[in-house]
Amino acid sequence: MSVHQQELSVGTRGKGTTEVTAEVACIVAESGIAAGTATVFCQHTSCSLVIMENADPSARRDLERWLDRLVPENDPDFVHTLEGPDDMPSHIKMALTRTSETVPIARGRLQLGTWQGIFLWEHRAQPHRRRLVVTVMGE
Amino acid sequence: MSVHQQELSVGTRGKGTTEVTAEVACIVAESGIAAGTATVFCQHTSCSLVIMENADPSARRDLERWLDRLVPENDPDFVHTLEGPDDMPSHIKMALTRTSETVPIARGRLQLGTWQGIFLWEHRAQPHRRRLVVTVMGE
Amino acid sequence: MSVHQQELSVGTRGKGTTEVTAEVACIVAESGIAAGTATVFCQHTSCSLVIMENADPSARRDLERWLDRLVPENDPDFVHTLEGPDDMPSHIKMALTRTSETVPIARGRLQLGTWQGIFLWEHRAQPHRRRLVVTVMGE
Numbered sequence: 001m002s003v004h005q006q007e008l009s010v011g012t013r014g015k016g017t018t019e020v021t022a023e024v025a026c027i028v029a030e031s032g033i034a035a036g037t038a039t040v041f042c043q044h045t046s047c048s049l050v051i052m053e054n055a056d057p058s059a060r061r062d063l064e065r066w067l068d069r070l071v072p073e074n075d076p077d078f079v080h081t082l083e084g085p086d087d088m089p090s091h092i093k094m095a096l097t098r099t100s101e102t103v104p105i106a107r108g109r110l111q112l113g114t115w116q117g118i119f120l121w122e123h124r125a126q127p128h129r130r131r132l133v134v135t136v137m138g139e
Numbered sequence: 140m141s142v143h144q145q146e147l148s149v150g151t152r153g154k155g156t157t158e159v160t161a162e163v164a165c166i167v168a169e170s171g172i173a174a175g176t177a178t179v180f181c182q183h184t185s186c187s188l189v190i191m192e193n194a195d196p197s198a199r200r201d202l203e204r205w206l207d208r209l210v211p212e213n214d215p216d217f218v219h220t221l222e223g224p225d226d227m228p229s230h231i232k233m234a235l236t237r238t239s240e241t242v243p244i245a246r247g248r249l250q251l252g253t254w255q256g257i258f259l260w261e262h263r264a265q266p267h268r269r270r271l272v273v274t275v276m277g278e
Numbered sequence: 279m280s281v282h283q284q285e286l287s288v289g290t291r292g293k294g295t296t297e298v299t300a301e302v303a304c305i306v307a308e309s310g311i312a313a314g315t316a317t318v319f320c321q322h323t324s325c326s327l328v329i330m331e332n333a334d335p336s337a338r339r340d341l342e343r344w345l346d347r348l349v350p351e352n353d354p355d356f357v358h359t360l361e362g363p364d365d366m367p368s369h370i371k372m373a374l375t376r377t378s379e380t381v382p383i384a385r386g387r388l389q390l391g392t393w394q395g396i397f398l399w400e401h402r403a404q405p406h407r408r409r410l411v412v413t414v415m416g417e
Contacts, residue, residue: 001140001276001279003313003416005384035142037178037274039315039380043391045331051238053184053230058219062227063234065216070209070348077343080336088340091331095341099329099394100380102178102239104272106144111272113182116238133382133389135315137276137279137415138142140279140415174281176317176413190377192323192369197358201366202373204355209348241317241378243411245283250411252321255377276415277281 001139004031008132012122015068015086017052017060020132021117024103025110027134036138038110039102040118043131046090047122048097054117064121067093090123097121105138140278143170147271151261154207154225156191156199159271160256163242164249166273175277177249178241179257182270185229186261187236193256203260206232229262236260244277279417282309286410290400293346293364295330295338298410299395302381303388305412314416316388317380318396321409324368325400326375332395342399345371368401375399383416 006027012018020040028038042049053059071092073085080088101118104111112118120130145166151157159179167177181188192198210231212224219227240257243250251257259269284305290296298318306316320327331337349370351363358366379396382389390396398408 001142001417003279005313005382035144035274036276039382041380041382041389043389043394045329045337045391045393050234051184052234056219056221059184059227059230062217062219063231066210066214066227066231067234069216071344075344077347078340080334080340082334088337088344091337092341092344095328095330095345096235096374098237098376102180102241102380104144104178104180104274106272111180111182113184113270115184116182131391133384135313135382137314139140140281174283174413175415189373190323191373195358195360198323198366198369201356201358202370205349205353205366205370206373208355235374237376241319241380243283243317243319243413245411250319250321252323252409254323255321278279 004136006134010120010130013127014125015122017119017121019117019119024118024134028105028110028136031136033136033138034108036105037102038105039135041100041133045094046124047130048094049101050097050119050121051116052119053115055115086125093123143275145273149259149269152266153264154261156258156260158256158258163257163273167244167249167275170275172275172277173247175244176241177244178274180239180272184233185263186269187233188240189236189258189260190255191258192254194254225264232262282414284412288398288408291405292403293400295397295399297395297397302396302412306383306388306414309414311414311416312386314383315380316383317413319378319411323372324402325408326372327379328375328397328399329394330397331393333393364403371401
């Protein structure tokens with residue numbers, strides 16, 4: 001059993017999902033671990049993770065638009081507005097999605113389903129540089 | 140420390156939750172691992188996992204109905220509709236719940252709370268055969 | 279590689295978030311594990327976990343209020359109401375947030391981002407004593 005850990009730096013272009021499956025798969029390959037898990041962790045509270053269909057981009061766009069509508073900016077109940085109208089909605093969208101995701105590894109590869117991809121979901125309007133930590137554990 | 144990994148195939152009857160606690164507990168018992176974690180991973184983007192009360196089924200039905208109302212079919216904003224009106228709502232419901240869930244193991248048993256059960260939540264209208272991967276790690 | 283597991287008992291004061299970062303960090307320090315993961319697991323279905331900004335408390339209050347509004351009490355569609363009007367909303371809020379959260383450990387410390395804290399989120403109106411299980415695995 002061993003642990004292999006690596007940071008991923010991801011540049012986002014403002015609101016939307018950025019696929020990181022290939023980068024995580026690469027860290028798994030470098031780890032030399034054949035069976036176990038890869039835990040992806042997002043070190044932020046205004047972006048998040050989601051495992052989503054990666055074939056047809058329209059599914060992701062519909063998901064993004066739906067969540068935008070559920071958590072609109074300029075909610076009159078928001079008090080935490082110092083960083084702009086997209087600040088508080090970003091925290092809420094993060095809380096409704098995921099900060100950590102653990103994917104099984106078998107035969108040295110991520111065991112994602114056929115249509116699954118791992119995405120970093122930027123909730124802020126402006127581009128940001130985001131840090132993920134990938135921890136591969138197993139044997 | 141060792142890793143024990145097994146796939147679970149679950150037949151669903153269309154929209155709704157199916158308990159898989161006993162099946163996961165069985166894999167934990169077979170692993171021989173006394174202390175560690177069991178990670179359940181759902182290899183799909185139109186069904187998901189949730190850990191929910193397993194005593195009174197009305198709690199699950201209320202949860203299912205509430206989410207149905209939050210994410211209705213035939214949303215005029217949806218573009219990704221080729222696979223039917225339940226396709227896009229399924230992806231959204233999946234994103235709002237969980238793809239992976241990690242449960243502690245102690246004394247060879249899952250450390251779920253008294254009222255907790257692990258459920259596969261089918262979001263598509265039609266029955267499907269679904270694959271979960273259970274990874275038990277520990278000593 | 280080794281496993282270190284410990285229970286945390288947290289008293290809540292009714293609805294709201296209680297930070298448990300220091301308690302989890304303490305268990306990580308006691309484990310002596312330098313690299314790996316800490317999995318926090320909530321053994322209940324009417325409270326949950328969230329990793330949220332821990333600097334400005336107004337961000338948490340806005341998040342709590344927003345979720346209260348999304349999942350109001352006394353929904354006429356609820357059947358599971360025996361334990362009071364806050365029972366079913368508690369289960370729904372739990373399902374929309376997290377039961378388990380896995381945080382990386384490096385150099386013997388939790389690798390949370392600068393603004394991240396780990397919170398237990400009580401969804402019931404009354405104070406409760408809640409149990410979390412923290413599993414530290416690594417080397």
